[in-house]
Amino acid sequence: MVSTRQLGPGLAVAAAAGAVALAAHAVVAALSPTLVAIALGIALAASGRVDQRLRPGLGLASRRVLRVGVALLGLQLALPQIVALGWPVLLVVAGVVGLGITLTLALARRLGVPGDTALLIACGFSICGAAAVVAVDGVRRPRAAGPDGAAAVVSLVVVFGSVAMLLIPALAGLAGLDQVAAGAWSGASIHEVGQVVVAGGILGAAAVPVAVAVKLARVLLLAPVLTILSVRSRRADVVRPPLVPGFVAAFLGCVVARTVLPLPAVLLDVAALVQSGALATAMFALGCALDPGALRRTGAPVLLLAAGATGIVALLGLPAAWVAG
Template identity: 40%
Template sequence: MPLIRPSFPHRRPGRLQPLVPGLLACAAAVAAALAVHLALPALPAMTVAVLLGLLAANLPGVSGWSAGAGRPGLDFAGKHLMRSGIVVLGLKVSVVDVLGLGVPALLVITGVVLAAFAGTYGIGRLFRLPPAVSLLLATGFAICGASAIGAMAAVRRIRQQDTVLPIALVTLCGTLAIGVLPLLIGPLGLGPEAFGAWAGASVHDVGQVVATAQTAGASALAVAVIVKLTRVLLLAPMVAAAGIHHRLGSDDGGKLPPVVPLFVLGFIAMAALRSAGWLSPEVLGAAAVLQDVLLGMALFGLGSAVRVGHLLRTGTPALLAALASWLLIAALGLAAAVVLIPGR
């Protein structure tokens, strides 16, 4: 009688073991990024996580490890933890708060998102970027940075390595906004609420919006967050529209891509749960920490794949396109702020 040996318990450790070094590095990087953010609140933890990833990819002695033994775990974080973080991000979005802005304000913000998306995609193609890179840049700039890029890449079946450059550029431009936008409050004659609306309508990542708006005080921050979360709420319909477009244009026969990925449905479910008002502040606070950990680990993993030398040799058109897009969305956001807060 043949000896029957269960295979699952023996194979599972083999599948997980290669992930451990990279995931441990991601966790350590997030801890360091959060510590830096606590010491320097103007630096969002997610931005620091990307920068630490860039260091891991380019410092002698570490770059070999990030491209070798650490790569499986780093890639796992960049893909799967990013999707988990997007699900948890839904707990930040209250549909009730968004609807409280009123229909005219919602139409203005939606118009900014659509114009920024179309304009950035057009700029990308003008600079002869590949359609996939142009699409991801447009999504990140128009909606919510790296999280939106990850969602769009999934629904359009874009390779994870093709998300690295758009995420690096959207992080760079969002960080640029933190330093530049507050300097323009005086010259533009903006009050706190108008500046908050500008930051919320034009800065990419949620953390970067908070870092930018808080320089003008609590009232600016309050307006900025609700305007930004309105943009975040548009993630689901934008991704669904992209999924439908991809499905209609697919020639894969029976292997059609999903209209909306499962993790985006999770995002919608979490937003609905938040909007129902059933969750305590303690639960929402814990969820915010979890989101930072998941997205921070993902962004470190993605940042660790960026080789600066290669980026400088091949990424100049993409950098110019990103800067042009940054100026476009800053102008659109300023126009929206003037409309939303007439007295400025």
């Protein structure tokens, strides 16, 4: 049993790094706190200064704190806001998630990428980036890719999501899409919420709310995907995980609360800050778990799968531009 004293140093360092990431976002709005945090964690891991005394607290941050952040993400989702997108857009979103995962896993089999790594890439790229990667890794344990594998896939989310963040607005401009259509495509195709916000800003003010709403509709599908994976794990594991993981139930509870209760704006603002801080703290801890050589050891098949998954999701999300508005 790990004591509070053993957890303290790692949690303190992770929380401090999360605060730095939030401060960076406050100064430069285009910087996503989660992306800044994972970069700080990877940098610390690369320096070789992740002391053994930090590891218990960092481990807790990468699991429990992450789940707090995912649960609170539900308070950003009001169901009327999602329904207002219209059924055509919602069908595209469902296709991005469902077909995105299915086609990515099929491509992984052709490339010979191990199933657990393939599942993390498929879910992370199709749903909501780093949060989905770590959430799926938690549901799938002990067979999942593990901390090193999850951290490597999160790094791929950062790299390929950033490419999509810049490439999709450029392609939308070449195609002559208006801001609403281009925003819908961005929200349906780009990996991280922060990356979607940046892409929307590139496209113009009218694109941002549409892009974020479409992206949050993808985030909402994290809950059923995790539940399905949990059910499959129960069938295969001797020690069965919960049918519906606690943080998934909390996520859904937050969605319902945001939808049906008159929550004061100050409460939502505080919850959003805590949620961003929790995810940033967890992403830093995850970055610290990455072996500096993990990305260098990432083979060509995994890189090809990440590139292919990015292309698959972008193509599946393109119809959102045609039906938006």
